[in-house]
Amino acid sequence: xxxxxxxxxxxxxxxxxxxxxxxxxxxxxxxxxxxxxxxxxxxxxxxxxxxxxxxxxxxxxxxxxxxxxxxxxxxxxxxxxxxxxxxxxxxxxxxxxxxxxxxxxxxxxxxxxxxxxxxxxxxxxxxxxxxxxxxxxxxxxxxxxxxxxxxxxxxxxxxxxxxxxxxxxxxxxxxxxxxxxxxxxxxxxxxxxxxxxxxxxxxxxxxxxxxxxxxxxxxxxxxxxxxxxxxxxxxxxxxxxxxxxxxxxxxxxxxxxxxxxxxxxxxxxxxxxxxxxxxxxxxxxxxxxxxxxxxxxxxxxxxxxxxxxxxxxxxxxxxxxxxxxxxxxxxxxxxxxxxxxxxxxxxxxxxxxx
Numbered sequence: 001x002x003x004x005x006x007x008x009x010x011x012x013x014x015x016x017x018x019x020x021x022x023x024x025x026x027x028x029x030x031x032x033x034x035x036x037x038x039x040x041x042x043x044x045x046x047x048x049x050x051x052x053x054x055x056x057x058x059x060x061x062x063x064x065x066x067x068x069x070x071x072x073x074x075x076x077x078x079x080x081x082x083x084x085x086x087x088x089x090x091x092x093x094x095x096x097x098x099x100x101x102x103x104x105x106x107x108x109x110x111x112x113x114x115x116x117x118x119x120x121x122x123x124x125x126x127x128x129x130x131x132x133x134x135x136x137x138x139x140x141x142x143x144x145x146x147x148x149x150x151x152x153x154x155x156x157x158x159x160x161x162x163x164x165x166x167x168x169x170x171x172x173x174x175x176x177x178x179x180x181x182x183x184x185x186x187x188x189x190x191x192x193x194x195x196x197x198x199x200x201x202x203x204x205x206x207x208x209x210x211x212x213x214x215x216x217x218x219x220x221x222x223x224x225x226x227x228x229x230x231x232x233x234x235x236x237x238x239x240x241x242x243x244x245x246x247x248x249x250x251x252x253x254x255x256x257x258x259x260x261x262x263x264x265x266x267x268x269x270x271x272x273x274x275x276x277x278x279x280x281x282x283x284x285x286x287x288x289x290x291x292x293x294x295x296x297x298x299x300x301x302x303x304x305x306x307x308x309x310x311x312x313x314x315x316x317x318x319x320x321x322x323x324x325x326x327x328x329x330x331x332x333x334x335x336x337x338x339x340x341x342x343x344x345x346x347x348x349x350x351x352x353x354x
Contacts, residue, residue, distance in 0.1 A: 092116075
């Protein structure tokens, strides 16, 4: 019996696209359809009955895919579907892709035709070839220009040590500023076929400045809207945090290295004997080590993606209500997206594009 869920997410997506591709040969699309149904948990017998075939044929298609992936599906007994390129041409194609990083199969197909005089009639056949050659569609990850892996690891180790030794009368928060603009952000979504979607846009000129902090343990937030994010707003926010924790002996606030966080006014405020806040700075160029950055992403997904607020006032009130009230109230829903599951990003593990 073929185990359900045997396909990787990438292979499953490719097979579904192939099954839906009206330009693909019917028998190739049918093979892709069969493999997706097997991945859904259908038996060979059930798939065969649905496609008016025998179950041995379905098992044979599964074997072809297990042996050679999508390329295997393109091979038919008549000999069609086999690679149209020689070994030398395949090696040259791999080198060209590695060198130029083409952004579409159309670009690759044009190069294959120009360089080797070979035309792939369908996108599915070209995709199958690329998979067989060990090539895949990737999206570069944005990383800081001056990332230091050692400093990241030191920070993460220190953070974990702090948490493990935290007393009951101590708290930990992460702090940052965000500047959402009064504008809708179009985002992909499912809709009825043939329905043309649109979203009304505002001028996008008014921006809300929010200086805030979040407690990952409880989901409590401190959020202030300010004219300018600066040393004065930093002090206002720190005062609000202390007021939120009146009986807490020590409050550890993690934040980035913005100049206003290091301002003389802030240092003087912290030096007062009654202060209970200790600032702990995140390594430079490491927004991935500040979970509140992820909270801003959650906010945009809920408030600006495919949503239009008629007035700036309505937009500002909605954002502040979400950050001040909705996030703490629905923290169990949001906390996995705003976690301190940190990782070290080492530039040496990437091919950095220039």
